[in-house]
Each structure stands twice: as C-alpha cells, then as structure tokens.
Amino acid sequence: MNGDVVELFHLLDEHALSTESAIKRFYVAGDCSWATEGFSPTWYPHLWRVKLTPLVDSQEYKDITNQIKATNTLGPMGTNTATGTLGDLISTYDKYIAVNEAVVVQAEKEVPSSGYDVSKIYSPVVDANNVISTAGASADNATNTADSDITSDQGTYSPPETQNPKGYLSGDGLAPNGLPVAAGVMFPSSPEQGDYCLRLDYLPNRLFRFDGKRWVKMEDNVRTNLTPGAANNTTQRNGFVNNTNTITLSNGDVIPERQTLSQVLRPKADY
Secondary structure: OOOOEEEOHHHOEOOOOOOOEEEOOEEEEEEEEEOOOOEOOOOOEOOEEEEEEEOOOOHHHHHHHOOOEEEEOOOHHHOOEEEEEHHHHHOOHHHHHHHHHHHHHHHHHHOOOOOOOOOOOOOOEEEOOOOEEOOOOOOOOOOOOOOOOOOHHHOEOOOOHHHOOOOOOOOOOOOHHHOOOEEEOOOOOOOOOOOEEEEOOOOOOEEEEEOOOOEEEEEEOOOOOOOOOOOOOOOHHHHHHOOOOEEEOOOOOEEEOOOOHHHHOOOOOOO
C-alpha cells in the first residue's frame, strides 16, 4: 500500500561518487492499483502495479534510515564493515545548512543593517553663528553673533541637527561626515561647540551635539543587524520573542526569562 518501503537488493550502488560506502536502494510505494492489462480469462485481476520513488531522508522515514547500517566495501581483504547509517549517506541536511549560511552571508553583505545608510551623505557644516558654511572655511565674514560667549573667530563647526540626513531607520549613532564621537553614560565636562556625544545609557543609544549652550539630540541609534541570533541584533524578535536567557533565584532554581502566562501565574496553596 502507499507508504510502504521496499528494498531492491540487486540495485546496491557500490560506486557512488559522494561516498565510499555502498548505498542500499530503498523505495517508497506510491500509486498502487490493479493493472488494466493484467486479467485472467475470468476477468479476475492478477497484476498489482506499484509506482516506486527513491527513499529520502525525511522526517516520516527517520526510524528506517537511522537503523539501516551502511556497508563499507573498502575494508581489508574485501570484507564489509558497517560505517554509519543509510540516513547519514542520503541526507541533504548538511547541504541545506550550507545553502542557508551562504544566503545569510550574502544578505548581510547586501543589507548589513535595517533602514537606510546615510553615512555616505555629506552634511553642510555651520559656523559659530549657526550659518551654513563651507567645510574648512573660516568665519571671518560671519555676522555678529547673538551669543556673547561665541565669537566669530571660532571657525567652522560640525553639522547641526537640522542638517542631519533624515530617513526611515537611518539613525546609526555616528556623527555626520565621519567626525569623532565621545561615547559614555554622561556628557563631557568641558565640551566645545560642535562636539558629539553618544549616550550609552539611553535605549536605543542617543547621539547629542553641543551647540555652545546645551546638548541637542541628533538621532537615535536604531539601525540593527537583522540576522537571528546575532550579537548586534537588537530587534524585539531577537531579544524578546526568541529570548533564551535564564534567571537564577536565591534558592538556586534556574528559570527561563521567557515564560508563558500559564507558567508564571500558577495557583499556589496559601497554607
């Protein structure tokens, strides 16, 4: 009947290119019916036609492929010795894993992070008066500043928040034009106008720029790796949905951080 496994002894493959072991030929019965040309003079059918397909290492046949021993025909003096199972020889699991890893590598190369990459876009800088200036140009021709603490001889400064490129998930925590960034859990004690600071105590990390009087938010570091299980993947699916971390209680019990409500809110006896 359909699903039965049949071994054909005369089709033993002793010269397979992919392995040194002889592969036993097993087939799965598919379409089974009486043959239309096999009838006796009394119209009684006596030919049973079966369509056979090669056995593959699928889940429903694991109990068969994992028990059948493979035969090694290269033993000493022509002896045959068992080397693994049939499932080890015909399985395509390793090939699928290799293909999947290659796909992931190519995907990370083409799309290393979520959102848009704006790091290649040049952002205009401003002078001490927050007037757009040419990079490296002096502010000698700048108008009188409204802030007495900022003089026109301070030269060109970094791009402000208004000149920072905007886009969907474009924040990467990096300063425009490749300028240096100071990272920490607090702002520098003596900053200069145009300095950048990445606050690591914000989630996600937040980039600020000092405009001469206060720190102004530039962007949030929202770009992240999308590969499941990657260390720099900060998506909710990776850190919350697929959370595999555990917690050790004071009594030594170890419980998973991710639990279903039926496991967390369990009734307890009050006596």
